[in-house]
Every structure is written in C-alpha cells, then in structure tokens.
Amino acid sequence: MKLLEERIIQDGRILPGDVLKIDNFLNHQIDVRLMDQIGDEFYKLFKDTAPTRIMTIEASGIAIAMSTSRSFGYLPIVFAKKTAASNMSSDVYQAKEHSYTRNVDYTVHVAKNYLSKDDRVLILDDFLANGEAMKALISICEQAGAEVVGCGAVVAKTYQPGERTLKGMGYKVEVLARVKSMSDDGKIEFED
C-alpha cells in the first residue's frame, strides 16, 4: 500500500532494538482518514473470503477493525482482551501469547458468546512480528470451531518469521507494508 509506505517513511522513527515506531498515526495517535484507507485496502484484499466477523486484540487493533468493518458494510467485531477484569465471565476461550515488545506473557481471551462455529473470521492487527498474537487468536477460533478466512496486518518486517509461519500453517496472509530493512540512519526499505 503505497500511501502507507510513504507515511511510514515520512513519520516512522527507528529506535534502538530494531523498533519501528509509527505511533503518530497508528497506535497512540490515530489518523482516522488513513485508517479508513487501510480498511478499504483490507476490504479489497479479503472480500473474496466472505468473512462474517472481524477479530482483533486490544488495544491498537481496535481502530483497524473499526475502519475495516465499515469498509465491509458493517461486520461485527470482537476484540480479545489481555487481562482478566473482575467482571469478566469465566465462560471464555483462552490462549497464551508471548509479547516480545514487552517481554511478558499474556493470557488473551474472548467470551464464548461472541464467536461461533458458523463464523468466518478475518483476524486483523497492527504489527505482525513473530506471529504470537495472531497464533493466539487462531487458537481461540479453533476452540470455537470457527473458520479463520484470513490474517491481515498493517506492518511486518519480512526478516521476522510471523508472515512465513502463518502462511506455512495454510492461512491467507496480507500485509500492507512489508519492511525489508531499516538502517541506523533512519532509512526504511520495503518489499514489493
């Protein structure tokens, strides 16, 4: 997605530890117009898979899911939660996720009410790195008997294993901006 790549080059910052920070439009400040264009792009890429539901994970995925839902003519969203609230029902599907960014393990969960065996699920997230979050969401869909029809991420680094891993599991994976390399002087290159 050319527009997104240009925006990453314009606004992205490379931090120590191979971190690409694009929190001025994606996951802290949100540029809603760009997010709607991202939603339209996911619609083009996944419309043939006929999803009935979008699944994502709090918090950054929610904005992406909102725009994409609208591009599809309003699909219901369910977002997985990372922490057990005191008013969370015990009637949930759960999966483990290791976050490399924060170096902690999460238990992510979705209430059983909001996912059924008849659902065709499009899983969306902001970053695809090692694929840990996506794999946790896929596991939750499997527990529900729901079919995962696709996995979409806004950004991935192609030298990290997430995209390859998910494709190896047989899933349709689409990434809107595929980072091939980042250099210390701030240069970012994309794969076609």
Place this chain on the structure above:
Amino acid sequence: MKLLEERIIQDGRILPGDVLKIDNFLNHQIDVRLMDQIGDEFYKLFKDTAPTRIMTIEASGIAIAMSTSRSFGYLPIVFAKKTAASNMSSDVYQAKEHSYTRNVDYTVHVAKNYLSKDDRVLILDDFLANGEAMKALISICEQAGAEVVGCGAVVAKTYQPGERTLKGMGYKVEVLARVKSMSDDGKIEFED
C-alpha cells in the same frame, strides 16, 4: 439517546456487584453501526465546542473515538495507555487512575508529542462511574496546557458521583444513557 437505551434494555445484563454488562455491543463485541450513531450523537452535543482533538483511554474508548472522529470530519485521536511498554518514550505526561472495576491503580500516559497547548480536547469514554479515568485524562491535558472542551460518556449510573464531580469542576459533560436504577430482576431505568 433513545436507541442506545433500548439496546441496553434489550442486551444489557446485570451482574452481582451492581455491574451493568453491555459487552455484546460496546466493549468486547462491537456493533460498529451503533457506534457510528453514537459518534453522530456526540457530534451534535459537542460541535459547538469546536474540538481539535479527541482523547480517550485504551481499550474500549478507541471504538467510540473512531466513530466520533469521523462524525466530526476526521479529528485526530490520541488514546492514553495504561502500561509502560519497553519501547515507550520517557517523554510522556502521566496521571494516576484507580479502577474500581479491577481494583488496581494504573499510571496512564500520553506522549508529549500528541497533545499541545493549542489543542481543544474532547474526552470520550465508554463508562463514567466515579470519574477516575476522566480525571486522569483531564490532568494530562492540564499538564500539556491544552483546553478540555467537553467530556462525553456512553453510559453512566446517575447514583455514582462521576458526572456530578466533573460538572462541579466546571466541565461540559454529556452522557448518552443515564441509568437511574438497576434491579436484581434485570429491570433498568433511565433518567431523561
């Protein structure tokens, strides 16, 4: 907001501890069409305050902010974060929030880049109970020298102090569904 009240009566569940659970359209599963109607309602209520930016707090506030941003013709959103990620800059405004639902204290923070003294901020959230989250966001705006032009919540219980507290501080506060009472047999009454 009549449509919202009807939906709460239809789908809301009352749990022990005076908990109103409406996570099948607001904060776990999301009904995006309803969320857009909520955004339109906030636009009507706050358009005269001429906000330049919407501020909310992860995670449930993001969906509300997305729809409202669009109703305003695309305002930038910034959402406060609750946990310090390892790649979070130290250059942040911080405030303490006590969550009664989870019975823990959070430090919420916003990067200084995404809030300026020229901003007119509309603060939005899903629930307004004791006003702890809103007060933390107001404190962050004060630190930035930004003006808070309004506080909007989707649901509040009028017997909890949040709405009164914020109004007492001089803020314009709008709540779309004001719960007057909830009974053990599932009956929910609203104030006009």
